[in-house]
Amino acid sequence: MSSTTNSSSNTNSSSGKPDWHARAAALKIDGRPVIGGKRVETQAGQQFDCISPIDGKSLGQVSRCQAADVDAAVRAARSAFDDGRWSERPPAARKKILQNFADKILAAKEELALLETLDMGKPIQYALGVDVPATARCIAWYGEAVDKIYDEIAPTGPNALALIRREPMGVIGAIVPWNYPMIMSAWKLGPALAAGNSVVLKPSEKSPLTALRLAELALEAGMPDGVFNVVPGYGHEAGEALALHMDVDAIGFTGSTRVGRKMLDYAGRSNLKRVYNELGGKSAFLVFPDFDDLKRAAQTVAGAMFFNQGESCNAPSRVLVHESIADEFVAMVAAEAPKYTPGDPLDPKTVMGAIVDEGQMRTVLGYIEGARAEGAQARVGGQQVRSESGGYFVEPTVFDGVTEGMTIAREEIFGPVLSVLRFKDEADAVRIANDSPFGLQASVWSSHIDRAHRVARKLRAGTVHVNQYDEDDITVPFGGYKQSGNGRDKSLHAFDKYTELKTTWLRINR
Ligand code: NAD
Numbered sequence: 467m468s469s470t471t472n473s474s475s476n477t478n479s480s481s482g483k484p485d486w487h488a489r490a491a492a493l494k495i496d497g498r499p500v501i502g503g504k505r506v507e508t509q510a511g512q513q514f515d516c517i518s519p520i521d522g523k524s525l526g527q528v529s530r531c532q533a534a535d536v537d538a539a540v541r542a543a544r545s546a547f548d549d550g551r552w553s554e555r556p557p558a559a560r561k562k563i564l565q566n567f568a569d570k571i572l573a574a575k576e577e578l579a580l581l582e583t584l585d586m587g588k589p590i591q592y593a594l595g596v597d598v599p600a601t602a603r604c605i606a607w608y609g610e611a612v613d614k615i616y617d618e619i620a621p622t623g624p625n626a627l628a629l630i631r632r633e634p635m636g637v638i639g640a641i642v643p644w645n646y647p648m649i650m651s652a653w654k655l656g657p658a659l660a661a662g663n664s665v666v667l668k669p670s671e672k673s674p675l676t677a678l679r680l681a682e683l684a685l686e687a688g689m690p691d692g693v694f695n696v697v698p699g700y701g702h703e704a705g706e707a708l709a710l711h712m713d714v715d716a717i718g719f720t721g722s723t724r725v726g727r728k729m730l731d732y733a734g735r736s737n738l739k740r741v742y743n744e745l746g747g748k749s750a751f752l753v754f755p756d757f758d759d760l761k762r763a764a765q766t767v768a769g770a771m772f773f774n775q776g777e778s779c780n781a782p783s784r785v786l787v788h789e790s791i792a793d794e795f796v797a798m799v800a801a802e803a804p805k806y807t808p809g810d811p812l813d814p815k816t817v818m819g820a821i822v823d824e825g826q827m828r829t830v831l832g833y834i835e836g837a838r839a840e841g842a843q844a845r846v847g848g849q850q851v852r853s854e855s856g857g858y859f860v861e862p863t864v865f866d867g868v869t870e871g872m873t874i875a876r877e878e879i880f881g882p883v884l885s886v887l888r889f890k891d892e893a894d895a896v897r898i899a900n901d902s903p904f905g906l907q908a909s910v911w912s913s914h915i916d917r918a919h920r921v922a923r924k925l926r927a928g929t930v931h932v933n934q935y936d937e938d939d940i941t942v943p944f945g946g947y948k949q950s951g952n953g954r955d956k957s958l959h960a961f962d963k964y965t966e967l968k969t970t971w972l973r974i975n976r
Contacts, residue, residue: 486590486812489580497528497674499535499698500681502542503691509534514700516674519587519820519827520811522856528674531699533707536666539695540711543637543664546692553634553662557613564609564660566687571602574683578648578676583811586644586673587820587857588774590812600940601648601680604956607940608656611958620969627972632965634662635740636715639708641701641729643721644673644822645777645880651677653744653944654718657960659694666695666714668705670721672822674698701725706732709739716740718963720779723878723903723949742953742963744779744945746878747906750899751782751935752921754892754912755791763911763933764798767884770935772806772862775821776830776882779950780907782935784875786895789888796866796886800845806882808851808859820857821881827858830881834863837874842885843867870898878904892917896924905947909935928954 476488497516498505512530517523529535547553552560571578578601579593588597620628640654651667658665669677674696681696697704705725709717709732716739719729726743733741751767753760770782787795811819821827827850834848847863860882868875868885875885889895899908909931910921922930928946931937943954953963 483814484576486580486583486814489576490584490812493525493580493584495526495528495581495675497526497678497698499529499531499539500678500685500694500696501535501539502695503685506538508532509538514671516585517823518584518857519822519824520584520855520857522824522858525584525675528671528698531697531704533703535699536668536697536704536707536711539666539697540637540639540708540713542692543666543695544713546690547634547636547664551690552659552664552693555662557660560660560662561609561613563688564605564656567684567689568602568606568609570683570687571598571605571680574679575599578679581675581679582648582673583819585675586647586822587811589809589816589819591814591816592774597646597648601652604649604652604656604940608660608960612660615958615961625974625976627974629970629972631968631970632661632961633968635964635966636663637713638663638665638964639711639714639717639739640665640667641705641708641717641719641721642667642669642677644670645774645779647673648676648680650720651680653720653955653960655680655694658718658964659689661961661964663964664693664695666697666708668697668699668708671698671700709733710736712737714739716742716964718742720744720955722746726951740963743951744953744955745949745951746880746904747779747781747946747950748784748876748878748902748904749780749782749907749909749927750784750786750902750925751909752889752895752899752911753785753787753791753795754895754910754914754917755788756913756917757911757933758913760791760795761798764795764802766935768799768802768806768862771884772803772818772882775808775818775860776862777822777826777880780929782907782909783879783884784899784902785884785886786889786898787886788895789890792886792888796845796864799884799886800864803846803862803864803884806862808861810855818862818882820859822858824858826880827860830860830879830883833874833877833879833881833883837865837868837872837883837885840872840874841867841869842872842874847882870901876902892921896921900924900926903949906950907931907946
């Protein structure tokens, strides 16, 4: 039964569509952790206000889990793992429950979308049309996959048999960010749970609500108690306790490169748990003068950059354009940007919502101010807007005249700010694109197939798009080179992160 309730009867009588404001007003949140199959009180009883970036008001109180609560969650997860209530179920049985879980997510789509929008500010149409279905698909896909994967027998000699099996690792700590709270959780939960592990999920303190609800839906779907636990709280408290815990076998972390470094340190200081980091990006979007549809390239970069308020790890935030077409291309991108002017996130027509909190908005505005001081020119945007709402909104912003050494060319802003740099030739373009500590994604726009392949091969990034930026699917790996992380989320490769390879040798007597 839902403990985070809202009245689904709040429907607009003329359109028959949800009245999101009425539902938001009726919302009552339960911010307590889910440990061992139920909502529990924290041991110290501390809480924090869950602030909506839409209006700066509190949505309610959420538990501030401490080390003792994390320890209780890890113990619940370990005991569930050890007694085999999930880990030793046949894969087909785990599949069935994960499919039920995905169905429950879809059935609760309006409730989950509302929570996601109120909690982190994204437009309701995308929470409903992108985040919820992608979350359900991810859970269902890993459930579907797990009873179709075979183990190996090694080609050894006739006197022995070597079985190479993938076994679940045990207890997985998942620590996720606030930009796609449900999807980032699902990218860990899907493969980790399907493989038979138990999970302790620590959502961001900026967006804890949907993770807590997901845990309840999993229980309703038949997930045994203790297999999927959620501990809301701050990073330096609950997050650190989870990553330092001696009985956690692996950490699946998505977040900033700064905190990703800490994950490696925590592992070194504790039990050398496996650490899989999915970190920041500063993805390059290379536009060559031979590309025959500059308008489509401009529309694509604006759409990808300003989607989710620019708060996407793979946002193409560095446009590198050949100097001969740069003025024309910048004008096209600048003409696209105002189409993403922020609006009320609960209005189904809004395409850009609120920045996640006041601190992040100040960070974004600080980068904008710094860019001006360093000599870049804002062609469009650059201001806070809708301040009368009490929320945190920033205009889509395009900077021209950006040079390689400028801060906005090098650092991840994580807001709706696009930098345009100019290059002289192909070698220059590749050099600038690769001159970054990050290597998450990149994109090449060229009508020459040789050039497209040549440049794609030289770019040091986990994913390279050619003449598009929109394709995405659960079947393909997602992750970065360099300081964008290691390991890969999504696809069958993600099972590598949450399983151990076990070899069993058997002697065969002749
Ligand atoms: P963040 O690193 O501040 O926080 C991420 C998570 O780590 C949160 O749950 C937070 O509470 C926790 N945390 C913070 N400090 C901690 C500590 N000392 N010990 C343990 N846990 C701690 O990142 P964020 O601001 O939430 O998210 C934005 C970042 O996430 C961006 O850099 C973005 O690029 C990245 N990101 C990457 C991907 C990817 O797949 N590569 C996807 C989404 C977001």
